[in-house]
Amino acid sequence: MKILTIGAAEIFDAANASEELIEQRIAPYCDAPQVDGNGKRITQRFTFESAKKMADAFNGSVRRLLEKLPFAKASLPCYNGHPDHANAGTEPQDTEVYARVEKLDARADGLWATIRKFPALELLKNDLGRLEISPRWLCEPQGGDVFAPFRLISLGFVKKGNLPNADTINENLDTSIMTEEQLKRLAEALGISSEQANDPEAIITAATSLKSKAEPPQKPEPDDDKDDDKSDDKDDDKVQKPEPKANSAALQAAVDFAIAQKLDVATANGQITVAQRASYEALLKADFVNTAAVMDALPKNALPAPGKAKSAAEIDAANREQEFADRKDATKKFFDAVNAEIKKAAALGESIDTDEAMRRVKSTDDGAKLFAAANKI
Numbered sequence: 001m002k003i004l005t006i007g008a009a010e011i012f013d014a015a016n017a018s019e020e021l022i023e024q025r026i027a028p029y030c031d032a033p034q035v036d037g038n039g040k041r042i043t044q045r046f047t048f049e050s051a052k053k054m055a056d057a058f059n060g061s062v063r064r065l066l067e068k069l070p071f072a073k074a075s076l077p078c079y080n081g082h083p084d085h086a087n088a089g090t091e092p093q094d095t096e097v098y099a100r101v102e103k104l105d106a107r108a109d110g111l112w113a114t115i116r117k118f119p120a121l122e123l124l125k126n127d128l129g130r131l132e133i134s135p136r137w138l139c140e141p142q143g144g145d146v147f148a149p150f151r152l153i154s155l156g157f158v159k160k161g162n163l164p165n166a167d168t169i170n171e172n173l174d175t176s177i178m179t180e181e182q183l184k185r186l187a188e189a190l191g192i193s194s195e196q197a198n199d200p201e202a203i204i205t206a207a208t209s210l211k212s213k214a215e216p217p218q219k220p221e222p223d224d225d226k227d228d229d230k231s232d233d234k235d236d237d238k239v240q241k242p243e244p245k246a247n248s249a250a251l252q253a254a255v256d257f258a259i260a261q262k263l264d265v266a267t268a269n270g271q272i273t274v275a276q277r278a279s280y281e282a283l284l285k286a287d288f289v290n291t292a293a294v295m296d297a298l299p300k301n302a303l304p305a306p307g308k309a310k311s312a313a314e315i316d317a318a319n320r321e322q323e324f325a326d327r328k329d330a331t332k333k334f335f336d337a338v339n340a341e342i343k344k345a346a347a348l349g350e351s352i353d354t355d356e357a358m359r360r361v362k363s364t365d366d367g368a369k370l371f372a373a374a375n376k377i
Helices: 048-068 119-128 171-176 180-190 200-214 230-240 248-268 274-286 288-296 312-347 354-362 365-375
Strands: 003-006 009-012 020-027 030-035 041-046 076-080 099-107 110-117 132-143 146-158
Touching: 020 099, 020 132, 041 048, 048 099, 048 110, 048 146, 076 119, 099 146, 110 119, 119 146, 180 200, 180 248, 200 248, 200 288, 248 274, 248 288, 274 288, 312 354, 312 365, 354 365
Parallel strands: 041 146, 076 146
Antiparallel strands: 003 009, 020 110, 030 041, 076 099, 099 110, 132 146
């Protein structure tokens, strides 16, 4: 990822960014309640067998078919939402392709994909925050109201998907999210429950309490009354005895984690932008409680959408223009091959007409593809 530092802010540099190939789980195995096109409640059951069938089809026959079709891509698109779905609505849709699925793999914990991310995806994530992965796939009946996915069509990046425990495409935020084991150790170190270890406020409170205990005790005032009995001296010793010092590095790590988690939540909710994180981080370090309250009061999802979505008419016009350009290019290449065939025959002492040259060119794989594309067959 390319990052420009402007002042204290970090800005994603799309102009100089490059494509990135990642491995990402796109669907866990689960039973997901759904509603079909007729409004009937069904159960979408995704199992290892379904994933294996889907992966084998995509990596095998489907991919080979896509590679043979003129101008087709042997990969699947990833969109902002599901603009390619029949129920996408009549409003203008964002049809930009932000990534492409190039390979599928059925693993023990779900269906994984090799995804080629495009630079525009970072801009989308910066604007919209946390995005879950929502597969659009075809399902087949399994009996009763149970249906099983068997063919992946595309992926959508959405605020909230229909699958339970859906994964997020924001894998770059994982470094600021603790694992279950780390959360357990943090809870034990701070003397709080595992549930509280997920709450930044609870972490700050516990860390502040431990920090106060770690402060060196004040020296007692000189005692002018030397006639006190020994029992009083023993009581004074108990009061004056310093408690064990807390680990300052662990306390600082806990505070940093709480601040990072607060910033991640606000960014995911669309309350602040990535460029504003540095400013809010400084405020949280200075006064966590009041700054956190201010951030909680910010409106959610109020940030502007990334770019202007194209209308249906604009998309249709662009498709027609591209189709015409593709046919024109294929026609030129086809007749260049025909002329080359005539010259080749002449060099061998053979004289052939245009029809014969066309027949010979069309008998080759490349020539057949060009002829089909030129005539849009």
